[in-house]
Amino acid sequence: MDLALLKELNAERAARRAAILITDTADGRGQLVREGDEISGDLGDAVRRAFRSGKSGLAEIDGRELFFNVHVPPPRLVVIGAVHISQALAPMAKIAGFDMTVIDPRTAFATEERFAGVALRAEWPEDALKNRPLDAYTALAALTHDPKIDDYPLTAALDAGCFYVGALGSRKTHARRVERLREGGLSDADLERIHAPIGLDIAAASPAEIAVATLAQIIEALRKRDLAGGLRMRAA
Amino acid sequence: MEASSAATDNLDPLQVAETWKSGGRDVAIATVMETWGSAPRPTGSQLVIDSEGNFHGSVSGGCVEGAVITEAVDVIETGEPRMLEFGVADETAWRVGLSCGGRIKVFVERLG
Structure with a gap:
């Protein structure tokens, strides 16, 4: 993850908006996903599940091990x-x-x-x-x-x-x-x-x-x- | 819900990571990515470390932080992320001590 991505994530959290930081455990590359973003395929399914449950976790998608860190504002x-x-x-x-x-x-x-x-x-x-x-x-x-x-x-x-x-x-x-x-x-x-x-x-x-x-x-x-x-x- | 604490909280590890990095410090972030058994901190918990070994947050109840910090200082130098595993199954890790009997996977990466 780089600083720009972290700043983006922190801004979402400060604004009380749900976000998921997806990290590829092979190289540490990160991707920020917001609720309602349209993502297709297995990744999209995993994202929707993660937003719904609010739970963070690892998932194997398209041969990559990805970590979903789910940031949901406290209700x-x-x-x-x-x-x-x-x-x-x-x-x-x-x-x-x-x-x-x-x-x-x-x-x-x-x-x-x-x-x-x-x-x-x-x-x-x-x-x-x-x-x-x-x-x-x-x-x-x-x-x-x-x-x-x-x-x-x-x-x-x-x-x-x-x-x-x-x-x-x-x-x-x-x-x-x-x-x-x-x-x-x-x-x-x-x-x-x-x-x-x-x-x-x-x-x-x-x-x-x-x-x-x-x-x-x-x-x-x-x-x-x-x-x-x-x-x-x-x-x- | 394992909700994150508010990002405005000055005890929030990711907020601390941003502040440290923006202030010119080299920073690594450790994240609990998987837990088995009675792990002290849930998946997603984070620890922030700088190159001097200063840290903020937690990935366990204090049991493995020392080992994670040592690895994190390495990661800051090399830039290569690594996955650490601690638990009763691993003799080395046991010496470090997750005495609760659980097992955790901790990912350590450099904040670029």
């Missing part, structure tokens, strides 16, 4: 609403390896006491997301039920191509939400990407159970995301 979880479900979700998300942030402008909810050790922003999502924008390796769960708080980040998450977008609320609440967001200019294809009612259907009842169902759905979205179609990133 983030942004939760809108410092509510009871979020309190249960915080320790679970941490164990599962997510870097979780809670955003809620209501200072009665967003207190250090209720969220000890959790990254907490007592601000409007419009402001909090400006400092740390959403991206394709971020999941967003909107849990306040309050359109004033939830609607903006839901739209922002769909725009940013977040790998998961979920919203709490009954089917009725969600139907009204869909109407509002459609009027706001979102397409049906966008709106269908919102998981609502939130969480896998395990008949979760308590806040902690809803947190389990939600986290499971987020993990499913992360592991099964559609790589063939790229990350559905919208053109900026």
Whole structure:
């Protein structure tokens, strides 16, 4: 590998974009591959598998021994609403390896006491997301039920191509939400990407159970995301 | 997920490699390419070494770093990459000591 290639790789990683550095173990020659690059044949298959699994490893391709070093940004979880479900979700998300942030402008909810050790922003999502924008390796769960708080980040998450977008609320609440967001200019294809009612259907009842169902759905979205179609990133 | 740490982290080996090389130091990168059994660091883990033997990162829990650094200084001189193997099956490597009982393959290359 040369310095120019390393700089390219580090730039991809700093920008939170997935990349694979493929090294030929015979001569150390490197090649940088980005997610969505079109590569045919066995190499292409191996690249897609590596992006999907996030696992690095050796592979024998066309008589060459190649090492795939997969650099996938650590997944983030942004939760809108410092509510009871979020309190249960915080320790679970941490164990599962997510870097979780809670955003809620209501200072009665967003207190250090209720969220000890959790990254907490007592601000409007419009402001909090400006400092740390959403991206394709971020999941967003909107849990306040309050359109004033939830609607903006839901739209922002769909725009940013977040790998998961979920919203709490009954089917009725969600139907009204869909109407509002459609009027706001979102397409049906966008709106269908919102998981609502939130969480896998395990008949979760308590806040902690809803947190389990939600986290499971987020993990499913992360592991099964559609790589063939790229990350559905919208053109900026 | 064996996700890499953020590239902005100043403890990140590849970030350190870029900084060192850009600052005029000769640098080698060692990468864990394969593991068997209970290996202390997962595949893809990296160690960065300069020609003085300064290093950053890890390819094991400290068991084989010494040997890797010695080889890396050679690799920096010759420019020829090499694949190292450590584990219980190899008497020499055992003396170096992957006492956890695992086996690892480490690729060492010069950053050109």
